[in-house]
Amino acid sequence: MTAIVFRNARLIDPEKGTDQIGSLGVKDGLIVEPQGLDGAEEIDCQGNCLAPGIVDIGVKVSEPGERHKESFRTAGLAAAAGGVTTMVTRPDTLPAIDTPEVLEFVRRRANEAAPVNVLPMAALTRGREGREMAEIGFLLDAGAVAFTDCDSVVTNTKVFSRCLTYAASLGALVVGHPQEPVLSAGAAATSGKFAALKGIPAVSPLAERMGLDRDIAIVEMTGARYHADQVTTERALRRLARAKDSGLDITAGVSIHHLTLNELDVGDYRTFFKVKPPLRSEDDRLAAVDAVASGLIDVISSMHTPQDEESKRLTFEEAASGAIGLETMLPAALRLVHSGQMTLPVLWRALSLSPAKRLGLSAGRLAPGTPADLVLFDPNAPFVMDRFKLLSKSKNTPFDEARMQGRVKGTWVAGRRITTNGA
Amino acid sequence: MSFRARHLLGIEHLAPDEIVTLLDQAETYVDLNRSDEKHDTALKGLTQINMFFEASTRTQTSFEVAGKRLGADVMNMHMQSSSVKKGETLIDTALTLNAMHPDLLVVRHPSSGAANLLAQKVNCAVLNAGDGRHEHPTQALLDALTIRRAKDRLHRLTIAICGDIAHSRVARSNILLLGKMENRIRLVGPPTLMPSGAADWGVEVCQNMEDGLKDADVVMMLRLQKERMDGAFIPSEREYFHRFGLDGAKLAHAKDDAIVMHPGPMNRGVEIDGTIADDINRSVIQDQVEMGVAVRMAAMKLLAQNLRATRPAPDVMA
Numbered sequence: 053m054t055a056i057v058f059r060n061a062r063l064i065d066p067e068k069g070t071d072q073i074g075s076l077g078v079k080d081g082l083i084v085e086p087q088g089l090d091g092a093e094e095i096d097c098q099g100n101c102l103a104p105g106i107v108d109i110g111v112k113v114s115e116p117g118e119r120h121k122e123s124f125r126t127a128g129l130a131a132a133a134g135g136v137t138t139m140v141t142r143p144d145t146l147p148a149i150d151t152p153e154v155l156e157f158v159r160r161r162a163n164e165a166a167p168v169n170v171l172p173m174a175a176l177t178r179g180r181e182g183r184e185m186a187e188i189g190f191l192l193d194a195g196a197v198a199f200t201d202c203d204s205v206v207t208n209t210k211v212f213s214r215c216l217t218y219a220a221s222l223g224a225l226v227v228g229h230p231q232e233p234v235l236s237a238g239a240a241a242t243s244g245k246f247a248a249l250k251g252i253p254a255v256s257p258l259a260e261r262m263g264l265d266r267d268i269a270i271v272e273m274t275g276a277r278y279h280a281d282q283v284t285t286e287r288a289l290r291r292l293a294r295a296k297d298s299g300l301d302i303t304a305g306v307s308i309h310h311l312t313l314n315e316l317d318v319g320d321y322r323t324f325f326k327v328k329p330p331l332r333s334e335d336d337r338l339a340a341v342d343a344v345a346s347g348l349i350d351v352i353s354s355m356h357t358p359q360d361e362e363s364k365r366l367t368f369e370e371a372a373s374g375a376i377g378l379e380t381m382l383p384a385a386l387r388l389v390h391s392g393q394m395t396l397p398v399l400w401r402a403l404s405l406s407p408a409k410r411l412g413l414s415a416g417r418l419a420p421g422t423p424a425d426l427v428l429f430d431p432n433a434p435f436v437m438d439r440f441k442l443l444s445k446s447k448n449t450p451f452d453e454a455r456m457q458g459r460v461k462g463t464w465v466a467g468r469r470i471t472t473n474g475a
Numbered sequence: 476m477s478f479r480a481r482h483l484l485g486i487e488h489l490a491p492d493e494i495v496t497l498l499d500q501a502e503t504y505v506d507l508n509r510s511d512e513k514h515d516t517a518l519k520g521l522t523q524i525n526m527f528f529e530a531s532t533r534t535q536t537s538f539e540v541a542g543k544r545l546g547a548d549v550m551n552m553h554m555q556s557s558s559v560k561k562g563e564t565l566i567d568t569a570l571t572l573n574a575m576h577p578d579l580l581v582v583r584h585p586s587s588g589a590a591n592l593l594a595q596k597v598n599c600a601v602l603n604a605g606d607g608r609h610e611h612p613t614q615a616l617l618d619a620l621t622i623r624r625a626k627d628r629l630h631r632l633t634i635a636i637c638g639d640i641a642h643s644r645v646a647r648s649n650i651l652l653l654g655k656m657e658n659r660i661r662l663v664g665p666p667t668l669m670p671s672g673a674a675d676w677g678v679e680v681c682q683n684m685e686d687g688l689k690d691a692d693v694v695m696m697l698r699l700q701k702e703r704m705d706g707a708f709i710p711s712e713r714e715y716f717h718r719f720g721l722d723g724a725k726l727a728h729a730k731d732d733a734i735v736m737h738p739g740p741m742n743r744g745v746e747i748d749g750t751i752a753d754d755i756n757r758s759v760i761q762d763q764v765e766m767g768v769a770v771r772m773a774a775m776k777l778l779a780q781n782l783r784a785t786r787p788a789p790d791v792m793a
Binding site: 245362 | 609
């Protein structure tokens with residue numbers, strides 16, 4: 053097995069909270085001390101940043117069912133180009149990933165086609181319909197790392213509490229989507245001046261807090277391990293803080309889009325900015341950024357959701373929700389560093405360390421003995437995003453033509469380089 | 476005197492001088508429409524397609540009459556019953572029609588932003604005849620012309636817009652237009668039918684008719700959609716009429732010479748008392764219909780003028 057020594061690297065270590073020039077060794081797929089690696093390949097990083105690869109919870113690959121939107125191969129290539137070394141995939145496919153057989157198919161396809169680590173999540177209820185519990189035990193044995201019905205909220209609280217009770221007994225992680233589903237039905241925007249003027253059906257931002265309040269109560273009732281996929285409003289964040297303080301096993305994520313865009317970006321009904329939950333006010337966006345900086349929000353996700361042109365070339369309320377993000381998450385997240393809102397190690401805590409920890413992975417850090425999943429990037433390289441150059445099959449990014457800073461120079465999974473660009 | 480717009484998608488992007496230009500042009504068509512020779516050649520040789528994805532007899536007829544009086548070839552597409560039902564997207568439909576080289580595309584659609592979307596994809600002038608709950612610009616323009624003729628001015632008036640503001644594109648376009656012309660606007664209606672954020676629009680929000688109509692020059696009633704009852708927006712039609720329907724007692728709070736408007740079609744006994752709607756001293760509802768044709772003629776004439784200016788001149792040697 054080959055060894056590598058990265059020299060002259062700006063090492064971003066989210067665990068130690070450090071950002072300093074140094075060297076890093078890799079041997080047999082693991083990170084090792086850089087000294088004494090005879091015959092190792094030497095990589096001069098030229099002062100570029102070397103950080104743990106991103107662990108992205110909530111990637112939709114569209115296999116099975118909608119391979120024309122994204123396959124494991126294209127999602128994997130996009131992930132590699134974006135510095136994502138572990139994709140934690142969503143089960144909201146066609147059919148839903150709700151049996152060990154479908155999960156087996158997903159794992160096989162992922163191994164064949166994707167150059168990065170793929171860890172599948174499975175549905176919490178059959179068909180994500182919120183009525184019958186999925187085979188949580190079998191699915192766990194088959195390799196599911198978490199259970200979620202994605203953006204389909206289990207409205208029946210009896211079913212939801214039983215699912216959480218059962219999951220808790222197995223120590224399984226449940227990922228919820230905090231949203232009051234009846235109040236938010238049909239909404240395509242956050243209520244307020246902008247949505248009202250544009251005539252877009254909208255929902256109060258409080259629908260998120262209502263959903264989170266319910267989920268917190270059921271977590272308290274059942275003792276389940278719970279992760280909220282996206283908390284995007286200031287008022288829900290206050291409830292999250294209280295729940296964490298009370299010692300419940302709760303973590304939360306936020307999408308990169310809610311950290312870098314607000315409701316006004318929709319502008320003239322641009323459907324690439326239609327996401328779930330809808331983009332929020334600038335005050336809520338800033339609250340979410342602060343929460344990432346303080347650690348209240350644990351995880352930043354791309355919420356990668358490929359949609360074809362047809363499903364976006366509709367009026368705003370009819371268009372499909374979701375944006376791709378695997379390849380754009382890193383430069384978009386660097387905006388938070390360039391604007392002075394957080395340091396690189398703090399950002400990487402949310403991009404790699406915390407998501408890995410939540411899933412019980414040893415990846416996501418630079419400690420010797422952990423997997424050599426790494427990304428090398430120039431944090432300052434400027435470029436203008438061209439959506440047609442992205443490797444995803446679907447091109448529905450809100451960052452088309454955006455000016456961005458930060459280019460991936462190389463990505464390694466278990467010590468093996470999986471990109472060919474740059475350095 | 477100028478009109479620079481390529482499309483008429485909403486009032487939002489019109490400047491006050493463009494609004495005045497359009498209304499002045501419409502005045503000349505009011506006279507034309509009252510004469511025995513109701514013909515002009517402003518749209519001669521041009522093709523106008525009316526694409527109505529939502530049923531509408533009144534607006535569609537108004538656009539059709541307007542186009543015909545100006546000499547356009549007018550076609551009506553009833554989109555509720557055609558290929559749209561077969562799964563064709565709005566854009567595919569538009570591109571199909573675009574290949575037939577229309578010059579003016581009049582669109583009504585149940586989704587907000589539909590006209591904006593079409594305007595990006597076709598190379599003719601698009602007129603928004605109502606998109607979802609976003610805008611209905613020709614309605615606001617015809618209301619403005621009606622007010623200007625009744626009050627001899629279109630500024631410094633107190634105008635009460637009453638009823639279902641939340642779901643009304645007519646209200647949005649009127650608020651924008653009357654605001655641009657520097658009027659005092661009051662929105663009156665139950666809080667369930669008031670859009671969130673309305674207070675940030677530079678208007679006064681009133682929850683009862685007495686406050687809202689006090690000393691108003693213009694009382695504009697909106698249609699209450701029957702299906703609003705299902706969504707628990709209001710308790711019943713009779714309670715709505717009692718609290719927000721326009722009757723003589725409520726109208727008495729407005730100025731003595733206040734005019735009463737309604738975009739039609741009316742629900743008599745729900746948002747407006749029949750005797751007020753028919754009172755020729757107060758109601759200008761029939762004038763609104765008449766002004767509608769003139770305003771649509773003016774809008775299409777001005778857009779056609781801009782359209783011809785952007786097209787390459789024909790090769791005279793050919």
